[in-house]
Amino acid sequence: MIDEPSTEIECVVNGESIRARVPFRQSLVDFLRHGLGLTGSHVGCEHGICGACHVVVDGRVVRGCLMLAVQVHGRMVSTIENSQPHRFVKALQESFYQRAALQCGFCTPGMILQAAELLQRNLAPTRGEIRDALSGNYCRCTGYQAIVDAVETAAQTLRLQEGETAVADIGHLRDDNQTSLHS
Amino acid sequence: MKPVVFQYRNPKTLSEALALLSEYRDDVAVLSGGQSLMPMLNLRVAQPAMLVDINLVNGLDAIRCDDDGVSIGGRTRHNDVLRSAAVAKNLPLLTQAMTHVAHEAIRNRGTLGGSLALADPAAELPACTVCLGGKIVAASVDGERRIDASDFFLDMYTTALDAHEVIVRVEFPRFDPNWRFAFDEVARRHGDFAVAGLAMAMRCEDGIVVDARIAFTGVEPMPRRLSDVEACFIGSRLDEPDNRIRARTALCDTLSPIDSGEFPPAYRVHVAGELLERLAAQLANANSG
Numbered sequence: 001m002i003d004e005p006s007t008e009i010e011c012v013v014n015g016e017s018i019r020a021r022v023p024f025r026q027s028l029v030d031f032l033r034h035g036l037g038l039t040g041s042h043v044g045c046e047h048g049i050c051g052a053c054h055v056v057v058d059g060r061v062v063r064g065c066l067m068l069a070v071q072v073h074g075r076m077v078s079t080i081e082n083s084q085p086h087r088f089v090k091a092l093q094e095s096f097y098q099r100a101a102l103q104c105g106f107c108t109p110g111m112i113l114q115a116a117e118l119l120q121r122n123l124a125p126t127r128g129e130i131r132d133a134l135s136g137n138y139c140r141c142t143g144y145q146a147i148v149d150a151v152e153t154a155a156q157t158l159r160l161q162e163g164e165t166a167v168a169d170i171g172h173l174r175d176d177n178q179t180s181l182h183s
Numbered sequence: 184m185k186p187v188v189f190q191y192r193n194p195k196t197l198s199e200a201l202a203l204l205s206e207y208r209d210d211v212a213v214l215s216g217g218q219s220l221m222p223m224l225n226l227r228v229a230q231p232a233m234l235v236d237i238n239l240v241n242g243l244d245a246i247r248c249d250d251d252g253v254s255i256g257g258r259t260r261h262n263d264v265l266r267s268a269a270v271a272k273n274l275p276l277l278t279q280a281m282t283h284v285a286h287e288a289i290r291n292r293g294t295l296g297g298s299l300a301l302a303d304p305a306a307e308l309p310a311c312t313v314c315l316g317g318k319i320v321a322a323s324v325d326g327e328r329r330i331d332a333s334d335f336f337l338d339m340y341t342t343a344l345d346a347h348e349v350i351v352r353v354e355f356p357r358f359d360p361n362w363r364f365a366f367d368e369v370a371r372r373h374g375d376f377a378v379a380g381l382a383m384a385m386r387c388e389d390g391i392v393v394d395a396r397i398a399f400t401g402v403e404p405m406p407r408r409l410s411d412v413e414a415c416f417i418g419s420r421l422d423e424p425d426n427r428i429r430a431r432t433a434l435c436d437t438l439s440p441i442d443s444g445e446f447p448p449a450y451r452v453h454v455a456g457e458l459l460e461r462l463a464a465q466l467a468n469a470n471s472g
Contacts, residue, residue: 005190024191024234027225046184047222048289060291066221067292068214070191071238114287135374136286 029064051137054110080109101150103141257296257350276364296350310400314382336405
């Protein structure tokens with residue numbers, strides 16, 4: 001590709017600083033997969049319908065097929081491969097496994113990243129809110145019921161964890177002979 | 184499913200962006216949120232020689248309120264409009280409509296200016312902008328100009344915007360507390376393009392409708408205010424069932440529905456009539472409450 005117009009970009013992907021030359025017309029998901037070997041983000045429809053290519057850019061879930069690689073210059077990208085996943089992603093991975101919320105797994109990374117964004121905003125979503133948040137993610141195997149179950153389960157787990165954290169904080173304060181929580 | 188080769192620039196200032204648009208005006212596309220342009224590039228429906236990315240330009244995503252109304256930057260992401268308290272307070276129609284715009288990840292990138300510039304006949308935001316009487320502010324190397332929403336949408340995917348212009352903001356007027364707003368649509372799946380959608384605003388004094396603004400999406404090639412339908416409501420009570428029936432008849436007489444796509448025109452008109460009655464009833468209840 002001698003005449004392929006390209007440019008140098010620098011970004012952080014899953015905590016690692018990356019420097020790479022990318023063609024202008026290369027999508028973000030193609031760069032992650034072919035340039036960096038991160039094949040967890042999947043290429044389904046390539047026109048923004050299926051949600052299999054979801055990745056997180058600067059804290060927001062985006063379609064990896066509808067952003068250019070050149071647009072992540074100077075930005076933080078996180079994929080399902082992140083070795084230090086957000087605890088919401090971890091809880092969802094566990095609950096998807098427990099509730100058998102996947103068969104072929106093609107849609108799962110996109111589902112999990114989108115569900116994690118929902119739970120960060122709303123830790124007690126209704127089933128309707130879960131369906132709304134995942135309405136841009138297609139699954140052709142499960143019929144979605146188990147996926148909604150799994151997101152509910154993860155939300156419950158995370159609420160319990162938050163409760164435990166609060167209890168642990170109280171214990172810590174008591175150890176310090178503090179009797180009130182006004183701080 | 185990959186775009187053809189294009190040149191790409193991502194200027195940091197508006198003046199640089201406008202200069203590029205002027206230079207390449209015959210074969211250029213503005214990349215804002217990219218949620219429609221990128222699919223068109225991927226499908227090779229669009230093959231511009233130059234892509235001018237405005238995502239690094241500062242100041243295009245501000246939401247500002249003053250005595251005159253609310254101004255929303257052209258590159259403001261849909262989810263930022265949806266979650267803006269100022270928009271919810273002053274332009275609740277926009278907040279309601281935004282919940283119907285595509286899906287989370289799309290709303291994280293897609294922009295108000297992008298949606299207006301594309302002018303998809305089934306998009307929510309053009310109809311809302313027409314309903315609310317917004318002014319679309321377009322900038323070019325020659326300066327700024329304000330275009331009334333009623334003059335902006337010319338046909339399907341066709342607007343009054345020139346190729347070397349970019350939408351920098353949309354100015355919405357202030358609405359006094361007597362205004363009530365409602366938006367709803369019918370789509371196969373929530374977030375998909377609408378069979379029909381309706382943006383409705385009514386101003387009532389002592390229970391009597393004194394002003395009405397009605398615009399549909401998905402029914403005609405482009406949104407417009409339906410003055411014949413609006414007139415059916417003005418001067419009487421909103422909960423007057425006869426007016427709804429008259430308005431529905433006027434609606435059937437005035438609509439020129441899209442004669443393509445997967446739904447027959449008569450069905451779009453039927454859905455539009457249902458929405459008209461449903462939202463009028465909803466606003467009547469909101470008033471009495």
